[in-house]
Amino acid sequence: MANHFGNRYHIQIFGQSHAPSIGAVIEGLPAGFSPDWERVRQFMARRAPGQDAFSTSRKEADLPEILSGLDEKGRTCGAPLAIRIVNGDHHSTDYDKLRDLPRPGHADFTAYTKFNGFHDIRGGGQFSGRLTAPLCFAGALALQLLEQKGIRVSAHIAAIAGVCDKPFNPISPEFTELRDDRFTVLDANKGSEMKQKISEAAKAGDSVGGIIECCAIGLPPGLGDPMFDGIENRIAQMLFAIPAVRGVEFGAGFAASAMTGSAHNDPFVIDNNTVKTSTNHHGGVLGGITTGMPLIVRMAVKPTPSISRKQKTISLNQMCEADLSITGRHDPCIVPRAVPVMEAAIACVLYDLLA
Numbered sequence: 001m002a003n004h005f006g007n008r009y010h011i012q013i014f015g016q017s018h019a020p021s022i023g024a025v026i027e028g029l030p031a032g033f034s035p036d037w038e039r040v041r042q043f044m045a046r047r048a049p050g051q052d053a054f055s056t057s058r059k060e061a062d063l064p065e066i067l068s069g070l071d072e073k074g075r076t077c078g079a080p081l082a083i084r085i086v087n088g089d090h091h092s093t094d095y096d097k098l099r100d101l102p103r104p105g106h107a108d109f110t111a112y113t114k115f116n117g118f119h120d121i122r123g124g125g126q127f128s129g130r131l132t133a134p135l136c137f138a139g140a141l142a143l144q145l146l147e148q149k150g151i152r153v154s155a156h157i158a159a160i161a162g163v164c165d166k167p168f169n170p171i172s173p174e175f176t177e178l179r180d181d182r183f184t185v186l187d188a189n190k191g192s193e194m195k196q197k198i199s200e201a202a203k204a205g206d207s208v209g210g211i212i213e214c215c216a217i218g219l220p221p222g223l224g225d226p227m228f229d230g231i232e233n234r235i236a237q238m239l240f241a242i243p244a245v246r247g248v249e250f251g252a253g254f255a256a257s258a259m260t261g262s263a264h265n266d267p268f269v270i271d272n273n274t275v276k277t278s279t280n281h282h283g284g285v286l287g288g289i290t291t292g293m294p295l296i297v298r299m300a301v302k303p304t305p306s307i308s309r310k311q312k313t314i315s316l317n318q319m320c321e322a323d324l325s326i327t328g329r330h331d332p333c334i335v336p337r338a339v340p341v342m343e344a345a346i347a348c349v350l351y352d353l354l355a
Helices: 037-047 092-099 108-114 122-127 129-147 188-203 231-239 253-258 335-354
Strands: 010-015 021-027 065-068 081-086 152-160 210-217 245-250 268-271 274-277 295-301 311-315 320-324
Touching: 010 129, 021 129, 037 129, 037 335, 081 129, 122 129, 129 152, 129 335, 152 188, 152 335, 210 335, 231 245, 231 295, 231 335, 245 253, 295 335
Parallel strands: none
Antiparallel strands: 010 021, 021 081, 065 081, 152 210, 210 295, 245 295, 268 274, 311 320
16 A cells, blocks of 8 residues: 655555544654644644535544654654544445445545455545545644745645636745635635635535645755656655645646747846746756745646536446435535645655755
8 A cells, every 4th residue: 555655754644534533653753843733733724624614514623642752741752753633523324325326536436446345435435535634734744844944835725616816926925925714815805706606616516626826935956856756756746645636737837838948948047146047937846856946836626526416327236327416514625625735745745855
C-alpha cells in the first residue's frame, strides 16, 4: 500500500472514513520542537466538516490525540509522532446499497475490482476525503517549521462554478489580503457570487467544483532536482493524493501553450544584488528547481460526485444497468474545505525537501 509520503519528513496515514479513528505517524520532526497547538487546532478547523451551509452536516471535532513522540513538556523528542483522530458522527447505514450499486465518479467500482469486493464502502473507506484530516495535522506542523526558515504558504479559492477570484500577484503576493475564515477569497464580492452558485447547485440536488491557487514565498533558489525528482513532480504527486483533484498547473500553466516564447520567457534582472525575474510565468520553478521567485500552483477540484439527483449506474450482483439516488450528508462543493488541505500538502513537500 502507498499511504505514505516523504523522505526526510515522512508521513504515514491510516484509517477509513467510518473506522473508529484515522491518524498519522510522522517521522523527521526536529527534536525539541514545541508546536503551537492552538494554531494547529485553528488550521484543522478550516477543513473540519459541519461548520457551515456549504459543507456536509457531518460534525467531527477533528481534535488530534497525541499517542507518542513528545516529551513530558510537550516537545518533540526524536521518536515518531503518532496521532489519532476519532470518527464519531458517521451514518454507516447510508452506504448499505452502494456495495451493489457503485456511485458514478467515486472509487467504489475500482475499489471493488482492486480488493475483490472486500473494500470498506462506508463513507468511501480509505478513499474518503476524511483522510485529509491527518494530512492537515502534518501540514500544520510543517507550516510552523517552514515559518522558522522564513517561508510562508497560503492558498485561496481561485474559482468556483466559473466565478473567478482575483489571482495572486505572481511577483509579490500579498497574503495579508486573505481573510482567516472558511471561505478564503481575495475579493469578497466574488466570494458571495461563489456561495450563490453553491447554494443553487445544492437546491438542485447537484454539486459544483472549482480551482484553488496556492503560493509559497521565501523559498531559496536551488531547491529540487531535475527530471523525476523535480519540485513540480513532488508537489503534483502529493496534490493528486487529495481526493477530487483532477489537474495541477504551475505558473502560467496551460495558458503557456497559447503564448509565444518571447511572451512566456521571464527576463532575469538584478534586484538588490539578488537574481530575480521581472515576470513569473514559470511559477518559481525552472528545470524542476526553484528560482527564488514565488512558487505559484493551482489545482482543479471536480464537483462532489455524491449528489441526490438520480444517476445511471449498474448492479454488480445482477450485472445489469440500474438507477441510483444517493442519500446521506455530502458537500455541495468541496473546494472551500480543500484550501487548507492544499496548503498542508505543499507545506509537507517543501519541508521534506528542506529538513
